[in-house]
Amino acid sequence: MTTKRSPEPFVWLLFSSGGMVTALLVPVLLFLFGVAFPLGLLPAPDHAYLASVVSHPITLLVLFGLCVLALFHWAHRFRYTLYDGLQLKKYSVPITIFCYGGAVVGSIIAAIVLLRAL
Amino acid sequence: MSTGNAVGGEPPLYRPPVSLTWWLRNPSYLLFVLRELSCVFIAWFVVYLLMLVYAVSSGRAAYQEFLDLSANPLVVILNVIALAFVVLHAVTWFGLAPKAMVLRLGALRVPPTVILAAHYGAWLVVSAIVAWVILR
Amino acid sequence: MPETITMEVWRYRPEHESEPTWDAYDVPLRKEWAVLDGLNHIKDQLDGTLSYRWSCRMGICGSCGMTVNGEPKLSCSTFLTDYAPGPVRVEPMRNFPVIRDLVVEMGDFMAKLPAVKPWLVSDDEPDEDTEYLQTPVEMDDYKRYSMCINCMLCYSACPVYALDPDFIGPAAIALAQRYNLDSRDAGAEDRRDVLASAEGVWACTFVGECSVVCPKDVDPAGAIQRYKLTAASKAVKDLLLPRGAR
Numbered sequence: 001m002t003t004k005r006s007p008e009p010f011v012w013l014l015f016s017s018g019g020m021v022t023a024l025l026v027p028v029l030l031f032l033f034g035v036a037f038p039l040g041l042l043p044a045p046d047h048a049y050l051a052s053v054v055s056h057p058i059t060l061l062v063l064f065g066l067c068v069l070a071l072f073h074w075a076h077r078f079r080y081t082l083y084d085g086l087q088l089k090k091y092s093v094p095i096t097i098f099c100y101g102g103a104v105v106g107s108i109i110a111a112i113v114l115l116r117a118l
Numbered sequence: 119m120s121t122g123n124a125v126g127g128e129p130p131l132y133r134p135p136v137s138l139t140w141w142l143r144n145p146s147y148l149l150f151v152l153r154e155l156s157c158v159f160i161a162w163f164v165v166y167l168l169m170l171v172y173a174v175s176s177g178r179a180a181y182q183e184f185l186d187l188s189a190n191p192l193v194v195i196l197n198v199i200a201l202a203f204v205v206l207h208a209v210t211w212f213g214l215a216p217k218a219m220v221l222r223l224g225a226l227r228v229p230p231t232v233i234l235a236a237h238y239g240a241w242l243v244v245s246a247i248v249a250w251v252i253l254r
Numbered sequence: 255m256p257e258t259i260t261m262e263v264w265r266y267r268p269e270h271e272s273e274p275t276w277d278a279y280d281v282p283l284r285k286e287w288a289v290l291d292g293l294n295h296i297k298d299q300l301d302g303t304l305s306y307r308w309s310c311r312m313g314i315c316g317s318c319g320m321t322v323n324g325e326p327k328l329s330c331s332t333f334l335t336d337y338a339p340g341p342v343r344v345e346p347m348r349n350f351p352v353i354r355d356l357v358v359e360m361g362d363f364m365a366k367l368p369a370v371k372p373w374l375v376s377d378d379e380p381d382e383d384t385e386y387l388q389t390p391v392e393m394d395d396y397k398r399y400s401m402c403i404n405c406m407l408c409y410s411a412c413p414v415y416a417l418d419p420d421f422i423g424p425a426a427i428a429l430a431q432r433y434n435l436d437s438r439d440a441g442a443e444d445r446r447d448v449l450a451s452a453e454g455v456w457a458c459t460f461v462g463e464c465s466v467v468c469p470k471d472v473d474p475a476g477a478i479q480r481y482k483l484t485a486a487s488k489a490v491k492d493l494l495l496p497r498g499a500r
Contacts, residue, residue, distance in 0.1 A: 008456035009489035012482060020215075022160050023208035028245035030163055030204055032252055033170060034197030038189040045252055047178040053251060054174045063171065070164050077157035080459045084417055085151055087138060106164065113168045117175035129268035131351035131359055136416045143324065147413060150461045214460060217476040218483045225391050 011076050011100065018073025025066055060114045067110035068103075075099035156207035159200035166197070212237040259283040259334050260341035261292050263304065266352050274352070276343075277301070283338060289329040290318050293344070293356075306356035313469055316405030320356055321345040326407040326467045347410035360406060366422050367404075369448045370430035375441025392437040399432035399477055401470040408464035408474050414457055421457040422448065424464035424474030431477040434484075450485040458482075 037044040045053075053059055079099040083089040141147040173184035187193060215237050216230035258280040266274040279300050281292040290308055297304050308318040311330045318329045323343050334342060350358035380386075408424035415421050430449055434442045448454055458478045465475040 006450075006452040006456060008452055009450070009482075009486040012456065013486050013490070016486075018160075019207070019211050022163075022204070023211040024241055024244045025248065026160060026163050026204045027201065027208050027241075028248045029167065030197060030201050032249065033188065034163075034166065035194070035201055037185070038194050038197070042253065044185055047174065047181045049254075050174050050181070050252075054171055063167065067164050067167065070160050074157040074161040074164075077154055078161075081151070081154040081157070084413060084459060085141060085154065087136070087417060089418065106161075110164070110168055113172050117171050129354070130272070131353060132266045132268070132274060133351045134348065140413055140416065144463075146463055146466065147461065150413075150459075154459070214462075214479065217473075218479040220480060227394070 011072070014069065014072035015076035018069035018071075018076075021066055021069045022073055026070070054117050057118070060118060064110060064114050067114075068107045071103040071106040071110075072100070075103040152203070153206060153210045156203040159203040160207065162196070162200055163204065208241065212241065255285075255335070256283055256339055259292070259338055261289075261296065261334075262341045262343045263293070263296070263356070264343075264345040265304075265355055266346075267303070267354060277304075278341065281334075283334055283340075285333075285335050287334050289320070289322055289327070289332045289334060289342060289344060292334055292342070293329065304356075305354045314403060316403035319347050319405045319407050319410065321348055321410065326410040328405060328407070328469050331469065347406055349410050349412065349416045350406070358406075362419065363404075363406060363409065363423065363426065366426050367429070370422065370426050370445050371441050372426075372429040372433060374433060374436065374439050375444055376438070377440045386438045388437055395437070396432045396435040399428045399435070399472055402429055402432070402472050403470055405469065407467045407469060408472075411463040411467040413461055413463075414459055418453075418457055420453045422454050424458075424478065425472075427455060427458075427481065428472050428474040428477040431481055434481075446485070446488070449481055450489070455481045455485060 032042065036042040054063075076099070079095055082095050083092065088095060137143075141151040169187075170184055173180040188197075212234060216233040219233055221228040221233065260278055260280055262276050262278050264274055265271075265277050279292075279296045281287075281295045281300075284291075287295075288311075290311060293304065293306055293308075297306075306318070306320070306329075308330065309315040310317070313328055313331045316328075320327060320329045321344070322329065322332050323337060326347060329344070334340075344356065346352045346356045346358050350360060350362075353359050374386075402425055404425060406425070408428075409415050412421075412424055415423050427449060430445050433439045434445060450456070455478050458475075460475060460479060462475045465473045468474065
């Protein structure tokens with residue numbers, strides 16, 4: 001039994017904030033852009049309007065926060081899914097690097113894509 | 119009462135193996151694994167969202183290409199599945215929130231159902247604002 | 255209602271067999287008989303070699319935890335008629351090494367339990383005559399967690415414990431919270447090293463089955479989740495605030 005304090009509380013906080021933000025925002029966004037517009041249930045917004053929404057600094061800030069927290073949410077949960085679901089805890093070092101490293105790289109890509117839209 | 123302790127010498131213990139498919143043994147374990155897998159679809163959503171933003175900021179033609187891609191049946195199927203998982207994530211997430219949060223008003227503990235209802239209320243309000251901004 | 259029900263009982267007699275086997279027994283099916291009564295009938299009338307633990311027969315002692323038709327149950331409060339026409343499969347609790355038949359080895363829990371100091375820790379030695387006053391509202395904070403009878407059904411239901419035996423586990427964490435949330439206790443900081451370790455609350459992925467199977471409605475999953483929030487806010491404070499201001 002280890003009694004050493006761990007970095008877990010910080011990744012858990014990122015995971016939890018990500019869980020809350022994605023639960024609030026992702027269903028409606030995915031419904032609109034993934035299902036409703038493609039299937040013609042609702043008319044897709046025209047380009048000029050969407051471009052003005054997307055280039056707004058507040059939109060970009062919200063989307064950046066959403067992307068970063070969603071990616072860390074994925075990283076944390078996926079790590080434990082591999083540990084428990086596939087019993088891969090013996091490979092915890094490469095799994096940890098892959099998951100959180102992936103979230104960092106994804107966040108950088110998100111920053112580049114979003115800054116481009118400014 | 120029987121204890122099964124042998125007299126003299128420790129008999130070997132039997133250690134039941136944990137099967138790789140332990141999560142199929144019980145419906146709530148399966149639901150747990152599905153809930154955990156929702157994170158993969160959240161990662162997919164981030165990719166999809168960034169593709170959308172990239173397309174919109176690249177101009178009208180790129181946006182139209184994105185709309186065509188998003189109407190591809192395979193992409194629609196993927197997004198319908200992803201939506202189901204994301205809703206599963208939201209429902210289970212809000213369901214667990216009252217377990218971690220203990221709020222007090224004076225000496226009284228806010229009932230878990232109120233915390234749960236507040237989360238669903240916030241979900242509704244946030245979704246309405248997002249839909250209004252996009253569809254206006 | 256049929257007159258008998260078949261009980262399929264998991265057998266492991268280390269002096270005879272290295273792999274477990276099943277034995278089937280027909281026992282009278284009576285509406286007031288629990289699975290434990292069936293086992294007692296087998297032991298008394300049919301096969302005296304069967305080994306299992308039991309004591310109070312009323313859901314208080316926590317001795318008779320078993321796996322009944324795949325689910326962790328107290329065999330004294332699980333009725334045979336609920337499984338009619340049968341068969342009823344009785345196995346030892348999962349996630350524990352088996353000593354013999356339905357008797358499991360719980361030494362691991364016994365070793366972990368004192369690590370979370372499940373007793374009132376006080377800063378100073380009180381007078382012998384001191385009363386510890388507590389209001390009903392203060393008692394409500396921890397009362398639920400104090401109902402634990404150490405039956406181990408929560409460990410038996412926990413896949414994280416199955417996969418990672420170092421996990422301190424549901425009951426031990428719920429018991430730590432039982433004292434952490436007690437207004438008379440001053441041991442939260444002592445318990446934190448163990449609870450906030452990687453093998454403490456952070457190992458839990460909130461499957462939630464521990465709370466489902468608990469016969470005393472202790473809700474260990476809620477206790478763990480609540481402590482995660484406590485531990486995380488403490489960790490942030492440790493990081494941000496100078497030592498004196500915590």
